[in-house]
Amino acid sequence: xxxxxxxxxxxxQKFHHFLIVTFLYLPQSVKKMTSSxxxxxxxxxxxxxxxxxxxxxxxxxxxxxAYMAETCPAPDLNxxxxxxxxxxxxxxxxxxxxxxxxxxxxxxxxxxxxxxxELKLKVVELAGVKKPALKKVRMSADAMxxxxxxxxxxxxxxxxxxxxxxxxxxxxxxxEAVGDWRKNIxxxxxxxxxxxxx
Numbered sequence: 001x002x003x004x005x006x007x008x009x010x011x012x013q014k015f016h017h018f019l020i021v022t023f024l025y026l027p028q029s030v031k032k033m034t035s036s037x038x039x040x041x042x043x044x045x046x047x048x049x050x051x052x053x054x055x056x057x058x059x060x061x062x063x064x065x066a067y068m069a070e071t072c073p074a075p076d077l078n079x080x081x082x083x084x085x086x087x088x089x090x091x092x093x094x095x096x097x098x099x100x101x102x103x104x105x106x107x108x109x110x111x112x113x114x115x116x117x118e119l120k121l122k123v124v125e126l127a128g129v130k131k132p133a134l135k136k137v138r139m140s141a142d143a144m145x146x147x148x149x150x151x152x153x154x155x156x157x158x159x160x161x162x163x164x165x166x167x168x169x170x171x172x173x174x175x176e177a178v179g180d181w182r183k184n185i186x187x188x189x190x191x192x193x194x195x196x197x198x
Contacts, residue, residue, distance in 0.1 A: 075087055
């Protein structure tokens with residue numbers, strides 16, 4: 001097992017060194033690399049990554065088995081009834097502790113989720129709500145009111161219909177009244193004399 005891990009570490013170090021040399025120190029050679037060489041390197045990287053993933057899965061299974069063997073040893077069922085009752089009590093106490101730890105972990109997770117939601121809302125508030133671009137709509141005032149108030153209300157916005165219509169009266173001045181302009185001046189002069197004498 002240790003020999004296999006050493007071999008994997010050695011391969012990982014070689015592969016890491018190869019990547020650094022290929023992609024960091026020789027950037028011009030990467031550009032000049034042929035497509036077959038590039039595909040070959042990609043396939044090598046994928047193979048090495050696949051072996052690492054398999055090894056990680058095996059390590060996870062082994063650590064789980066080791067933890068279970070350490071914390072939960074197989075019970076010895078060849079005991080008398082009092083010993084088995086004591087074993088059951090210990091198991092129940094252990095389950096209670098685990099439930100408390102699980103409840104604490106769930107409450108921490110829920111609290112963290114609430115904080116995350118609050119922070120997201122704050123980010124949205126700080127960013128501001130972008131108003132959508134309004135489209136120009138050609139609509140008459142009557143159509144707008146009907147859309148706002150609904151089809152039941154009949155409201156007309158024809159303001160001209162509500163206005164009082166006034167007909168212009170054409171004043172016809174008689175030519176006789178106008179007469180000679182000299183007479184008008186004389187009349188005005190007579191009036192002026194009347195005001196001066198009084």
